[in-house]
Amino acid sequence: MNRRTEVPNRETTAQRLQLSSAKLSYDPDVDIDWDAPLHPDKFFIPEQLISLYGTELWDRMTQQQRIELSKQEMVNTISVGIWFETILMQMLLRMTYRQDPTTRHVHYAYTEVADECRHSTMFGRLIEKAGGRPYRQPLHWYALGQVLPFILRGPSMWAATLMGEEVFDVLQRDTMRDENLQPIVRAVMRIHVTEEARHVRYAREDLLRGMVKASRFDKEFARLVAAEGAMLLATTLTRPLQYKRAGLDPREARRQAWENPHRKAAAQHGASRVVGFLSEADLIGGPTERIWRRSGLLA
Ligand SMILES: [Fe+2]
Ligand SMILES: [Fe+2]
Known part of the structure; x- marks a missing residue:
């Protein structure tokens, strides 16, 4: 059977997600023990996910x-997660702006905005707790973030959403399961992973519905957005400033990270789920596939 014909309608999807949200959502302000001390000898992400792991x-x-x-x-x-979630919240609000506020679809969009508000607050608190300084994004990213909520619609909006949510989701699941890490990081990731699973489903199912009526242009545009998302992810995860702040030579560290086969394997592992989904939805292919190749996220 064609996968698209199996997708439930918007109201059915949203109703299920609303019920699930009512049963299992978190308030990180009270559900996380922010006063527990950090462990001086524990890692913050699994060693094998660190971009320099295994290099000289x-x-x-x-x-x-x-x-x-x-x-x-x-x-x-x-x-980067906070930057992305702020854009996503705007896209969701713009999507609902003229829609019927009595529908479950709109109610779930509001629920997701509320989730993302809590997530960004939680991420901000975690940066502070870790004694870190947040990373600013390049200026053109902020400019992009001002424009994207106005131009992304339907499949392109959901393609951007899934690129932002699914790769981190896979890596955060690994982080949540690693018993050797800082407990507070695992607790944050557990909350995020639980709530993101619903967001991913909302995005995936609406993307598939939208693809049925998408024009050739819509499809190529969604492909471009996904491919640029892949490139952006690969670039951001090897940002030179993170090496500099860790006391390393930023250029040399970035060079070694970019060529590191362990990093490539970890990035491909993170991307494998969204790549599978987007491939099935016919959103990887055509002229923009070479951007995916350059990003190194395709196995
Ligand atoms: Fe989130
Ligand atoms: Fe999300």
Whole structure:
């Protein structure tokens, strides 16, 4: 059977997600023990997900430097997460602006905005708790973030959403399960992963519905957005400043990270789920596939 014909209608999807949200949602302000001290000898993300893991530079680093780099990479990732969630909240609100506020579809969009508000607050608190400084994004990213909520619609909006949510989701599941990490990081990731699973479903199912009536242009545009998302992710996860803050030579560290086969494998592992979905939805292919290749996220 064609996958698109199996997708429930908007109201059915939203109703299920609303029920699930009512049963299982978190308030990070009270559900996380923000006063518990950090462990000086524990990593913030799994070692094998650190971009320099296994490189020659890594071998020369002390354990404390490795832990510091794991912290910087976590702070970088959640700083990007806040940037992305702020754009997503705007897109969701713009989507609902002229829609019927009695529908479950609109109610769930509001629920997701509320989730993302709590997530961004929680990420901000985690950066502060870790004693890190948030990473600013490049100026053109902020400009992009002002424009995207106005131009992304339907499949392109959901393609951007899934690129932002699914890769981090896969990596955050690994983080949540690793018993050797800082407990507070695992607690934050557990909350995020639980609530994001619903967001991913909302986005995926509406993307598939939208693809049925998408024009050739809509489809190519959604492909471009997904491919640029892949490139942006690959670039941001090897941002030179995170190496500098960890006391490393930023250019050399970035070079070694970019060529690191362990990093490539981790990035492809993170992207594998969204790549599978987008491929099935025919949203990877055509002229923009070479951007995906350059990003290194395609296996
Ligand atoms: Fe989130
Ligand atoms: Fe989300």
